[in-house]
Amino acid sequence: xxxxxxxxxxxxxxxxxxxxxxxxxxxxxxxxxxxxxxxxxxxxxxxxxxxxxxxxxxxxxxxxxxxxxxxxxxxxxxxxxxxxxxxxxxxxxxxxxxxxxxxxxxxxxxxxxxxxxxxxxxxxxxxxxxxxxxxxxxxxxxxxxxxxxxxxxxxxxxxxxxxxxxxxxxxxxx
Amino acid sequence: xxxxxxxxxxxxxxxxxxxxxxxxxxxxxxxxxxxxxxxxxxxxxxxxxxxxxxxxxxxxxxxxxxxxxxxxxxxxxxxxxxxxxxxxxxxxxxxxxxxxxxxxxxxxxxxxxxxxxxxxxxxxxxxxxxxxxxxxxxxxxxxxxxxxxxxxxxxxxxxxxxxxxxxxxxxxxxxxxxxxxxxxxxxxxxxxxxxxxxxxxxxxxxxxxxxxxxxxxxxxxxxxxxxxxxxxxxxxxxxxxxxxxxxxxxxxxxxxxxxxxxxxxxxxx
Numbered sequence: 001x002x003x004x005x006x007x008x009x010x011x012x013x014x015x016x017x018x019x020x021x022x023x024x025x026x027x028x029x030x031x032x033x034x035x036x037x038x039x040x041x042x043x044x045x046x047x048x049x050x051x052x053x054x055x056x057x058x059x060x061x062x063x064x065x066x067x068x069x070x071x072x073x074x075x076x077x078x079x080x081x082x083x084x085x086x087x088x089x090x091x092x093x094x095x096x097x098x099x100x101x102x103x104x105x106x107x108x109x110x111x112x113x114x115x116x117x118x119x120x121x122x123x124x125x126x127x128x129x130x131x132x133x134x135x136x137x138x139x140x141x142x143x144x145x146x147x148x149x150x151x152x153x154x155x156x157x158x159x160x161x162x163x164x165x166x167x168x169x170x171x172x173x174x
Numbered sequence: 175x176x177x178x179x180x181x182x183x184x185x186x187x188x189x190x191x192x193x194x195x196x197x198x199x200x201x202x203x204x205x206x207x208x209x210x211x212x213x214x215x216x217x218x219x220x221x222x223x224x225x226x227x228x229x230x231x232x233x234x235x236x237x238x239x240x241x242x243x244x245x246x247x248x249x250x251x252x253x254x255x256x257x258x259x260x261x262x263x264x265x266x267x268x269x270x271x272x273x274x275x276x277x278x279x280x281x282x283x284x285x286x287x288x289x290x291x292x293x294x295x296x297x298x299x300x301x302x303x304x305x306x307x308x309x310x311x312x313x314x315x316x317x318x319x320x321x322x323x324x325x326x327x328x329x330x331x332x333x334x335x336x337x338x339x340x341x342x343x344x345x346x347x348x349x350x351x352x353x354x355x356x357x358x359x360x361x362x363x364x365x366x367x368x369x370x371x372x373x374x375x376x377x378x379x380x381x382x383x384x385x386x387x388x389x390x391x392x393x394x395x396x397x398x399x400x401x402x403x404x405x406x407x408x409x410x411x412x413x414x415x416x417x418x419x420x421x422x423x424x425x426x427x428x429x430x431x432x433x434x435x436x437x438x439x440x441x442x443x
Contacts, residue, residue: 006308054339097206127220157348
């Protein structure tokens with residue numbers, strides 16, 4: 001009985017490995033993404049998603065900019081909230097903020113990508129919009145009567161630092 | 175020939191180190207995941223799917239639940255490092271697998287998380303095989319981890335080589351020249367004449383040829399795996415991927431086991 005069970009497990013492992021290999025060369029469906037995230041049949045494409053080809057801007061640095069405005073008068077200067085400066089070497093051993101930062105960045109990128117497609121632009125009720133708005137409000141803590149606006153910009157690495165505005169939010173009061 | 179028990183023990187210990195580091199990092203960052211914060215579950219549960227509607231998941235992804243998961247993973251990791259192989263080892267690996275899966279689903283699981291989950295699954299089968307004296311289960315476990323590692327390297331290389339931007343070096347130049355994915359040293363390296371091109375082809379060829387390394391005698395396979403570990407360590411330093419090298423290192427004992435088994439099965443020694 002144990003032998004039969006073990007052989008079934010072995011057959012299942014072989015099947016999953018063949019499936020994993022096959023999945024490396026197909027575009028992943030939403031169901032496929034679940035299998036990937038559960039590490040059942042993961043896609044192992046490190047920096048090699050098909051959509052990067054011919055799109056060097058895929059690797060652009062993302063900047064989340066925020067400004068506040070008093071009840072009456074000119075808005076204040078833009079402040080950068082998600083700044084990627086020089087990464088310290090010890091982040092290669094200890095980097096606890098990696099996941100929280102990645103999740104925020106993913107929402108910021110979703111906003112920028114959605115805005116590129118006029119049919120898909122993010123509404124203020126979208127999760128990515130709400131997440132970024134809450135992040136900005138948490139960090140800036142605007143006072144009573146103050147309003148806040150955020151923007152997503154991209155720059156091309158260390159050499160081509162020319163910023164490009166990708167998203168501009170409405171004004172929000174806390 | 176390295177004995178199976180030695181290799182499985184090494185898998186458990188290395189996975190345990192990953193668990194300890196992963197848990198410590200989660201504990202250190204817990205305040206950012208609190209309810210009411212931008213990535214608190216009260217907001218992030220609006221994501222589509224059953225996960226967002228589950229009351230059990232909401233408890234687990236609350237502040238206390240997350241702390242409990244991280245502490246549990248740390249304790250299990252410590253036990254896997256400290257305890258010898260025994261009947262309790264499969265249970266420890268099963269708990270670690272579930273906790274790693276839950277923590278991974280709370281964020282965006284990266285390659286290191288996925289490899290760690292695979293190592294836990296493979297290790298579970300191997301330790302069950304040892305406990306029940308069943309060689310087929312040991313083979314299944316080593317095949318799962320070693321096979322996924324081999325596919326990971328091969329697919330990483332093959333998926334790059336089909337892209338013109340990788341073949342020309344434009345993709346690594348853009349990635350490693352950015353602030354998000356690179357550092358000052360990597361940016362300098364990829365902007366040297368031919369630097370990005372040479373790096374791209376070295377990485378692609380090494381990754382695609384990895385499956386052949388499984389047929390090498392064990393000491394040479396060890397050398398190849400050592401080179402890959404240094405590659406992961408360099409990536410971790412450049413990109414700040416702290417758990418990445420140890421997650422892949424934990425899969426290497428299974429690759430060695432698989433290499434020994436393949437050589438024996440094919441009459442190479």
